Amino acid sequence: MATKIIVDCSTGVTTEVELTAAEIAEREAMAAEYATQKAAEDAAVAAKAAAKASAEAKLAALGLSTDEIAAL
């Protein structure tokens, strides 16, 4: 069972307690949202990398050297 650590700043007392059902549900919803958002962001990263590689290949085909492409 997952737990949470709570620090009461007024007393300095730290307690570790099990998550409530609502908190467990919240975490499951967060995990689902995370998976969706992560997939979208991974796709964006992959698309940007692919576009960069494509652009570099086209520049190389035009005769630019690796150093010249890197200098852009």
Place this chain on the structure above:
Amino acid sequence: MATTYKLISSVTVGSGGAAYMEFTSIPQTYTDLNLVFSGRNTSSGDWFSLSFNGSSSNFTGRIIFANGAGVYSYTRNADEQGVIPNSSTTANTFGNGSLYIPNYTGSSNKSYSIDSITENNATTAYMTILAGLWSSSAAITSIRMTISANTFAQYSTAYLYGISNA
């Protein structure tokens, strides 16, 4: 560093890990708050989330994210506020970051910023800077950090500082 920079409380995660690290009953006697953290995820997933006063609603923000191959910008709510290393990164390494909240006791909406990084002895490592806004007139009395589905690893820490006359 301001001379009135004072430690309010701290937490260190024990051997069982923890889903949340939470500070409650935050004193209302400072002008700003600074939460400095070091963390690692026990499983997959790189991001942590945030809530104030038990609420993860009314958060908006913009994050800049870099991974060693590129730089990206995304909108944000209360989720995915920053990064910590996951279990596939170099063993026993912890990321770190800082959450800064000015004027946390005021009645205006609360702006905040977070910087965070992972640690990884490999090509890919992450760094983020986030500009966030919690649209609420309530003073911030509690702060909670959590990781989606997984847990903070043992020895993850968070230190909450109060700053006066910042």
